[in-house]
Amino acid sequence: MHMSSRKVRLAANVIKNMSVNDAEAQLVVTAGRTSAPLLRLLRSAAANATHNAKLDPNTLYIKEIRVDGGPMTKKWTPRARGSASKIEKKTSHITIVLGVREPKVKRYNIVPAKKTEAAKPAKKSAETKTKHAHDEKSGAEKPKEAPRTAPKIFSRKAI
Secondary structure, three states: OOOOHHHHHHHHHHOOOOEHHHHHHHHHHOOOOOHHHHHHHHHHHHHHHHHHOOOOHHHEEEEEEEEEEOOOEEEEEEOHHHOEEEEEEOOEEEEEEEEEOOOOOOOOOOOOOOOOOOOOOOOOOHHHHHHHHHHHHHOOOOOOOOOOOOOOOOOOOOO
């Protein structure tokens, strides 16, 4: 592809690990020069997988997409005082590897709840009532929180 690999990687990273149908939809609505060639390449890879390997197109996903730099065309343009500047026309190599993802089967294990005696609320006995009343009367204090180790640095309220 006659475009720098850095620009192509931006669009390629968006569609990584997506299903082929989702990736096609994403590339169709994505603006930019890179989306059209990537879309053509993705459709070609999906067609090869369905025709040659007899795979279901709905189970395909992008297992790996790699964009590597290709050969550069180097040119020179004249500049001031007889000097020259280098122009590099960059290209990129795109590799797409498709994989088969098994469709997820929704399984629900719905078991009716059994009524047990543990689920029923237990009746409070007279002993537990008097025990709690005794604790309240004795003045047992609640445990205090541990003091802060670090001073408070930021306060929203003005002093």
